Amino acid sequence: MTHHLPISFSLNGEAIAIEVPTHTLLVDLIRDRIGLKGTKRSCDMEVCGACTVLLDGAPISSCTTLAVDVDRREVTTIEGVTPADGLSRIQEAFVRHGGLQCGFCTPGFIMAVTALLKAKPHPTDDEIRHYLHGNLCRCTGYIKIFEAVKSLA
Amino acid sequence: MLPLPFEYTRLPTIDEALAAVGEDGEGMFYSGGTELLLAMKMRVIHTERLVDIKGIAGLDGIMLNDADEIEIGARCTHNRIAGDALIQEHVPALSALCADVANIRVRSVGTIGGNLCFGEPHADPPTMLAVLDARLVLQGLGGIRSVPADEFIQGELETVRAPNELLTTIVFPRPSGSVTYRRFKHGERPSVNVAMAWSLAERNTIIASARIRVGALSFRPQALTAVEDALRGRSIVEARCAVAEALPAALDALDVNADRHGGADYKRHLAGVLLQRNLDDALGGGRS
Numbered sequence: 001m002t003h004h005l006p007i008s009f010s011l012n013g014e015a016i017a018i019e020v021p022t023h024t025l026l027v028d029l030i031r032d033r034i035g036l037k038g039t040k041r042s043c044d045m046e047v048c049g050a051c052t053v054l055l056d057g058a059p060i061s062s063c064t065t066l067a068v069d070v071d072r073r074e075v076t077t078i079e080g081v082t083p084a085d086g087l088s089r090i091q092e093a094f095v096r097h098g099g100l101q102c103g104f105c106t107p108g109f110i111m112a113v114t115a116l117l118k119a120k121p122h123p124t125d126d127e128i129r130h131y132l133h134g135n136l137c138r139c140t141g142y143i144k145i146f147e148a149v150k151s152l153a
Numbered sequence: 154m155l156p157l158p159f160e161y162t163r164l165p166t167i168d169e170a171l172a173a174v175g176e177d178g179e180g181m182f183y184s185g186g187t188e189l190l191l192a193m194k195m196r197v198i199h200t201e202r203l204v205d206i207k208g209i210a211g212l213d214g215i216m217l218n219d220a221d222e223i224e225i226g227a228r229c230t231h232n233r234i235a236g237d238a239l240i241q242e243h244v245p246a247l248s249a250l251c252a253d254v255a256n257i258r259v260r261s262v263g264t265i266g267g268n269l270c271f272g273e274p275h276a277d278p279p280t281m282l283a284v285l286d287a288r289l290v291l292q293g294l295g296g297i298r299s300v301p302a303d304e305f306i307q308g309e310l311e312t313v314r315a316p317n318e319l320l321t322t323i324v325f326p327r328p329s330g331s332v333t334y335r336r337f338k339h340g341e342r343p344s345v346n347v348a349m350a351w352s353l354a355e356r357n358t359i360i361a362s363a364r365i366r367v368g369a370l371s372f373r374p375q376a377l378t379a380v381e382d383a384l385r386g387r388s389i390v391e392a393r394c395a396v397a398e399a400l401p402a403a404l405d406a407l408d409v410n411a412d413r414h415g416g417a418d419y420k421r422h423l424a425g426v427l428l429q430r431n432l433d434d435a436l437g438g439g440r441s
Contacts, residue, residue, distance in 0.1 A: 003158050022161035022203070025194075044154065045191055046259055047341055058232075058261040064190045065262070068161055069205075112257065134256020134341075 007071040011036075012080030020067045027051045027062040030077060038078035038107045049135030052108040053077050059115045078107035081114050090114060090152065099148035101139035109135050113149055123153050156193035163205035167212075167319060171294050173204045178316025180204045184228050187255070187263035188271040212266075212321060215239055221327050227266025227320040231255075234265060244285070246332045246348075250277050255341045266320045269302075272310045272372075275342035275414065279306060280368030281334050283376075284348035287325035293318040303366075306373035328352075331435040335427040344414035345369050347427035349435060351384065360384045360392065365431075367424045371408040377428065379403040389436065396432055400425055 008017040011034065020029060027041050030053070039062055042050035046061040053062045054076040055069075081088055087095065090113050100106045109132070116123060116131045123131065128149050137145060160180075164170045174180035180202035183189060192198040206212065212228035215237045223243060225234065234240055235252035254260055254268070254277050268278050269289065279302065282289075287302040291314055302323075305312050314320060329352045336346035346368045354361040363384040368374040383399035384392060404425050409417040 003160060005161060021158060023156045023158050025155065028155075044194070046187060046256070049256070049258065052258060055261070059258050060261050061258045064186060064194070066161070066186065066190070069186075069207075115257075130253075131257055134258060 005068050005071075007068055009070045009072060010074040012076055022066070022068055024067040025063060026053070026060075026065040026067050026070060026075070029067040030062060030075075036077055036079050038082075040104055040107060042104070043136075047134070047136070048105070049108040049112060050105050052111040052135070054111055054115055057115065057118065059112050076111070076114075078110055081110065088114075090117070090148075093148040093151050094145070097144050097148035097151060099140060099145040100137075105135060105137045105139075109137070109145060113152075116149070117152060121153075123149075125150065128153065154194045154196070156190065157196065157199050159193075159200055160202040161205065162202065163208045165208050165210070167209055167292055167321065170204050170206055170209060171292070171317060171319060173202065174317050174319075175202075176294065176317060181316070182206050182270075182319055185230065185259075185262035185264045185267050187259045188267060188273065206319070217243070217327065218324075222324050223327055225265060225323045227269075227322060228264050229266075230262060230264055231260040231268075235260065243327050244332055246334045247281055247285070250281055250334050253277070259341075265323065269305065269323070270312055270314055270320055272306050272308070272312045273342070274306075274309055274372050274410075275344065275369045277334075277336065277343055277346060277368075280346045280366050280374040281332075281348045282323060282325065283366040283368075283374040284334075284350045284364045285325040285328065285332065286350075286364065287323050289320055290322040290324065291315075291318040292321050297321075299324075303374070303376070309372045311372075333431040333434040335430045335434070337423050337427060339414070343369050345420050345423040345427060347424055347431055348374075349428065349431040351435065353389065358388055358390075360387050360389060365428065367407060367428075369414070370420055370424060371410050375407055377403045377407075379406065380428070392432060392436065396428065400428065 006019045030036050030039050040050040042048045044063050046064045051063040052059050112135050181200040183203045183205050213226045216224050231251040231254040235248050241248045282302040288299040332350045334348045336343040349365045351363040352361045363381045365377040366374040380399045380403045383395040387395045404421045411417045
């Protein structure tokens with residue numbers, strides 16, 4: 001038992017091996033140690049969804065996940081679902097439908113929608129609303145985000 | 154905000170995890186962390202040692218045992234229970250409840266055992282498990298004991314579990330009749346919730362027994378005993394009348410805290426409305 005542990009995990013398909021203090025939060029590991037700034041910290045209490053990343057494909061709040069918990073697992077962030085040249089079809093749908101304004105919540109929404117469409121490629125309207133209930137946006141009023149997702153369903 | 158530093162260990166067996174938490178309970182069991190890490194980040198809880206139980210096999214199963222009881226491993230996530238075929242078949246209301254706890258990220262990693270052990274008054278599962286007459290199996294260095302769900306929560310954020318006891322399993326009889334659950338909420342947690350279970354006799358025309366629990370009004374779910382008594386032995390066509398007669402006095406007898414979810418009178422009113430809706434669901438047929 002120790003206050004520091006070595007962890008190794010896959011981040012967007014790339015193998016990472018790093019030693020972390022055991023109380024390190026995943027969002028800080030991703031943003032500050034590794035330097036990927038797409039994942040946002042906002043409410044810091046699992047309510048807003050801005051820090052959403054995928055752990056073995058399932059959406060989680062990286063603000064309230066220990067870095068040691070991703071040992072030997074797969075983490076995907078917004079950088080991992082963004083093609084090198086251009087945008088993913090989900091990102092394009094958000095742009096086309098005006099599903100963002102300030103953009104701060106957008107990486108979290110994109111990650112949640114990525115997980116939703118993988119679990120249910122053709123979600124119903126209710127399934128879209130239910131799945132995205134835990135992602136907050138203070139700009140759009142959600143209608144345009146809903147329309148963006150609906151266009152992919 | 155960061156939690157204060159702690160030692161972290163992940164152990165493969167219950168015995169090793171119990172030993173690591175220690176006889177004086179200076180360590181804490183840890184799984185999803187959706188409640189515990191929040192409290193540690195806010196620095197209202199601190200532990201010297203976090204003992205991760207996610208590596209222990211056998212704590213995340215769901216099965217029907219030989220005594221016709223449903224057993225749920227305490228480490229089952231809300232998502233796991235929501236999607237389980239056995240739960241969907243025998244207790245669809247519990248499946249629906251788990252599919253609606255907090256949000257998708259909390260359901261991915263948060264566990265039913267963690268939810269119970271945190272003792273948060275505004276929670277969904279405790280009310281349902283109390284109405285299902287569940288017993289919670291606790292394992293410590295000295296042995297194993299079972300506690301009825303009704304007696305598990307002892308105060309706000311307090312349970313009968315000793316710090317060095319691990320909640321391993323939740324067990325309840327397979328429901329023989331309708332089980333329903335209704336809640337009212339503003340944010341992620343229920344402001345008030347009501348669960349009801351009844352069993353029918355005489356070709357589904359007479360209510361043989363009924364259990365009703367109201368949650369989130371005070372520190373733990375409470376029985377609406379007067380309404381349960383009024384329903385017992387009545388024909389289902391008289392159920393609405395029986396509830397209407399007994400409800401006002403039963404609501405007055407509830408222990409209700411005013412909190413940020415509302416004043417005492419308002420929350421008491423909500424409990425009555427939610428019970429009526431449970432009744433509508435139960436009378437609407439099916440077992441949802």
